[in-house]
Amino acid sequence: MLTHTRRTFLKQAAIGAAALAYPPSKVLGANDRVRVGMIGVGDRGNDLLDQVVKVPNVDLVAMADIYSRRRDQAKSKVPNIQTVDDYRRLLDMKELDGVIVASPLHIHTRHFLDTLAAGKDLYAEKTMTWSIPEADKCLAAAKSSDRVVQIGLQHESSGALVDTKQLIKDGAVGKVTHVESWMSRNTPHGKGQWVRPVPSDCTPQNVDWGAFLNGRPDRPFDGFKLINWRLFWEFSGGNCAENMVHQIAWIMSALDLPLPSGAYMSGGVFSEKDGREVPDTIAVTLDYPKDIVVTWQSMFSNRHYELGDRIFGSDGTIEHHLEQPIQYWPEKTNRSTGEALQGKTPNQNHMQNWVDCIRTRRTPKAPVDLGYASAIAVHMANLSYKKKQRVTLEEAKAYVPEY
Ligand SMILES: NC(=O)c1ccc[n+]([C@@H]2O[C@H](COP(=O)([O-])OP(=O)(O)OC[C@H]3O[C@@H](n4cnc5c(N)ncnc54)[C@H](O)[C@@H]3O)[C@@H](O)[C@H]2O)c1
Numbered sequence: 001m002l003t004h005t006r007r008t009f010l011k012q013a014a015i016g017a018a019a020l021a022y023p024p025s026k027v028l029g030a031n032d033r034v035r036v037g038m039i040g041v042g043d044r045g046n047d048l049l050d051q052v053v054k055v056p057n058v059d060l061v062a063m064a065d066i067y068s069r070r071r072d073q074a075k076s077k078v079p080n081i082q083t084v085d086d087y088r089r090l091l092d093m094k095e096l097d098g099v100i101v102a103s104p105l106h107i108h109t110r111h112f113l114d115t116l117a118a119g120k121d122l123y124a125e126k127t128m129t130w131s132i133p134e135a136d137k138c139l140a141a142a143k144s145s146d147r148v149v150q151i152g153l154q155h156e157s158s159g160a161l162v163d164t165k166q167l168i169k170d171g172a173v174g175k176v177t178h179v180e181s182w183m184s185r186n187t188p189h190g191k192g193q194w195v196r197p198v199p200s201d202c203t204p205q206n207v208d209w210g211a212f213l214n215g216r217p218d219r220p221f222d223g224f225k226l227i228n229w230r231l232f233w234e235f236s237g238g239n240c241a242e243n244m245v246h247q248i249a250w251i252m253s254a255l256d257l258p259l260p261s262g263a264y265m266s267g268g269v270f271s272e273k274d275g276r277e278v279p280d281t282i283a284v285t286l287d288y289p290k291d292i293v294v295t296w297q298s299m300f301s302n303r304h305y306e307l308g309d310r311i312f313g314s315d316g317t318i319e320h321h322l323e324q325p326i327q328y329w330p331e332k333t334n335r336s337t338g339e340a341l342q343g344k345t346p347n348q349n350h351m352q353n354w355v356d357c358i359r360t361r362r363t364p365k366a367p368v369d370l371g372y373a374s375a376i377a378v379h380m381a382n383l384s385y386k387k388k389q390r391v392t393l394e395e396a397k398a399y400v401p402e403y
Helices: 004-020 043-052 068-077 087-091 105-117 132-143 159-169 209-213 223-227 238-255 350-360 368-387 393-398
Strands: 034-039 058-064 082-084 098-101 121-124 149-151 176-184 262-268 281-288 292-299 307-313 316-321 327-330
Touching: 034 043, 034 087, 034 350, 043 058, 043 068, 043 098, 043 350, 058 068, 058 087, 068 082, 082 087, 087 105, 098 105, 098 350, 105 121, 105 132, 121 350, 132 368, 149 350, 149 368, 159 238, 159 307, 159 316, 176 238, 238 281, 238 292, 238 307, 238 368, 262 368, 281 368, 368 393
Parallel strands: 034 058, 034 098, 058 082, 098 121, 121 149, 176 292
Antiparallel strands: 176 307, 262 281, 281 292, 307 316, 316 327
């Protein structure tokens, strides 16, 4: 058995060796321009591009995408941008301080690890990874590096989270045993949620199909899967990875929750019968060690209640609807003189927060630990759905996913 001192030494030596693999951080002055690159500039990437070019003192220098259409789109928006098809050429650019990754889920880990190894600060879209073993690798890499990692969980920069934390800290909510959350959409008859048309220039000549497959079994070019990767498990984590992750991360932050101890998910492909694999109708139950059960319910065939979270405590209830101030109501049973309140704290800009942290070297609003914890919740739920049984954290961690 190792003594404490020797164990500590070995741990530090391991961290030191890993840290040496990264070039030292540049110290940027308040007026120095931050130089940014992007990997994967599709739908979300274009939103993030629009956001980052608005942040003062930032230059968007380069972007990498395997599809020529995306490179041309980026050039039309940012005329001086350098465009490359292979992200490794972007990571070789010494002048870049930070990289934004908005590639499909099954490629996140590669882009995450290689960006850190190239010594760049990272803005990584959610869900952090496609699987739990990948999440373990990304967490370890981020922990052994001094790079700034912001996960694209932008609700962590919301005023609603600040107000919710404050009410909980003040004791206005009391003991919380249950949180319910939901997210619902609808589309016109005959049109599937998430389904995008395949552009006529989406051909093997204009796309690096092998780079998209990223180790998945080789097969002839399939433009539908490239554009609609969300519908298929080998590339996607379904709606838990697309949307539950935002709400679960927000709830876990608000209540300072540890990893879930168990997950159960039911549902199926009930409304979008278009050949997709991932379910459109979902009910997730997550058990947490602090005597809290969190539910998340979702569907694609009725949007009446849209999206929200309700935190139920012995002394009060908090209701949160996307991008709106929270509402608070006291529980008259325990707070007879309490008054209803509405949140006041404004939202902050999540992208600006990342850029600020590149300068200050502080920890951003959505750090890697939260990216990790929310990814674990997503993968536990999906594993339960596939196994059709409740899954514990230990079982989920021992599971080796296949595609
Ligand atoms: N934070 C949010 O609110 C939010 C919203 C939407 C999507 N997202 C996330 O953003 C990510 C991208 O989603 P999307 O809808 O933009 O997908 P998309 O398919 O529209 O865009 C992905 C882009 O990556 C490119 N690409 C594919 N393989 C690549 C590779 N090997 N190297 C470089 N580029 C590659 C594609 O050509 C495409 O342009 C997903 O993880 C998704 O969950 C986040």
